[in-house]
Amino acid sequence: DLPARVRIHEVGARDGLQNEKTVVPVEVKAEFIHRLAEAGLTTIEATSFVHPKWVPQLADAEQLFPMVQDIKGVALPVLVPNERGLDRALALGARRIAVFASATESFAKANLNRTVDEALAMFAPVVAKARADKVHVRGYLSMCFGDPWEGAVPVAQVVRVAKALMDLGCDELSLGDTIGVATPGHVQTLLASLNEAGVPTSSIGVHFHDTYGQALSNTLAALQHGVTTVDASAGGLGGCPYAKSATGNLATEDLVWMLEGLGIDTGVDLGRLTATSVWLASELGRPSPSRTVRALSHQ
Numbered sequence: 293d294l295p296a297r298v299r300i301h302e303v304g305a306r307d308g309l310q311n312e313k314t315v316v317p318v319e320v321k322a323e324f325i326h327r328l329a330e331a332g333l334t335t336i337e338a339t340s341f342v343h344p345k346w347v348p349q350l351a352d353a354e355q356l357f358p359m360v361q362d363i364k365g366v367a368l369p370v371l372v373p374n375e376r377g378l379d380r381a382l383a384l385g386a387r388r389i390a391v392f393a394s395a396t397e398s399f400a401k402a403n404l405n406r407t408v409d410e411a412l413a414m415f416a417p418v419v420a421k422a423r424a425d426k427v428h429v430r431g432y433l434s435m436c437f438g439d440p441w442e443g444a445v446p447v448a449q450v451v452r453v454a455k456a457l458m459d460l461g462c463d464e465l466s467l468g469d470t471i472g473v474a475t476p477g478h479v480q481t482l483l484a485s486l487n488e489a490g491v492p493t494s495s496i497g498v499h500f501h502d503t504y505g506q507a508l509s510n511t512l513a514a515l516q517h518g519v520t521t522v523d524a525s526a527g528g529l530g531g532c533p534y535a536k537s538a539t540g541n542l543a544t545e546d547l548v549w550m551l552e553g554l555g556i557d558t559g560v561d562l563g564r565l566t567a568t569s570v571w572l573a574s575e576l577g578r579p580s581p582s583r584t585v586r587a588l589s590h591q
């Protein structure tokens with residue numbers, strides 16, 4: 293059975309724009325987020341409070357967040373890696389944060405300059421403080437299926453770190469296929485193993501990148517397992533500057549097209565969303581990689 297409704301966690305403004313070669317002007321970012329909200333998205337990841345030298349594309353977080361935080365009816369999660377990041381986010385009034393762990397040592401080192409367990413130790417006070425302030429915490433887990441340095445990632449290794457993130461007190465877990473190598477059977481095996489380890493499907497979201505064109509199939513496999521939170525990025529923007537071979541996320545338009553066809557409610561206006569991605573593509577100077585955007589805009 294498929295769910296009646298899916299909550300889309302839109303990551304284009306963060307996962308998408310963090311990977312652009314050039315820094316997108318803050319006014320364009322703010323307009324992008326406003327347009328995403330007008331298209332009906334209700335969870336829009338806005339930016340990251342990471343070290344500005346590590347991700348210069350999002351170094352304008354302090355300017356951007358106040359430009360979007362009053363949008364009605366929209367949750368605006370932000371990434372924070374450590375207490376410094378949390379303090380920056382809380383100072384601006386952020387009410388939802390995300391920490392981001394790795395299932396592999398190679399990516400923990402590349403992305404956070406820490407071992408897996410050192411990164412978890414870095415997150416512990418962040419999650420505790422956020423929860424004490426009633427701030428919602430998402431725990432991302434990257435490299436859940438494969439890793440560019442280590443190859444296939446054993447399910448047990450992913451389950452261990454996922455459990456550790458939930459034990460810290462995360463409200464929700466997002467399973468990242470950072471480099472887009474997952475396939476549907478692997479997705480269902482991982483979800484079943486997480487359930488066996490005591491992580492309920494209701495607290496799990498999926499985060500697919502589309503490198504091998506499997507993101508939609510993987511999403512369908514997750515929906516069949518009962519998942520109702522799906523990450524996607526408008527126009528299929530995205531990647532990760534610290535993971536070679538990471539390409540764009542599942543495009544939100546491709547996801548909405550499939551869900552509409554299945555009769556699953558998302559609240560998103562596909563026409564307005566496509567127009568937004570076409571507009572952003574013109575700002576970025578290259579066409580959207582989303583097949584649905586191209587089909588609907590006759591590009």
Ligand code: HMG
Nearest residue numbers: 341342343346373376377403404405432434435468470532
């Ligand atoms: P580090 O170099 O080990 O930092 O980086 P440190 O803890 O040693 O601190 C060094 C200096 O940085 C200190 O300043 C800190 O105050 C400052 P000093 O005392 O020397 O003057 N500093 C900060 N400044 C501003 N904001 C901060 C901050 N933290 C420290 N938050 C660190 C460690 C975690 C900071 C760094 O590795 C980092 O920022 N990494 C972020 C990388 C990132 O954003 N990657 C992309 C997001 S993850 C992703 O895309 C995957 C996902 O989409 C899911 C998927 O697809 O799998 C989520």
Ligand code: MG
Nearest residue numbers: 307468470531
């Ligand atoms: Mg990602």
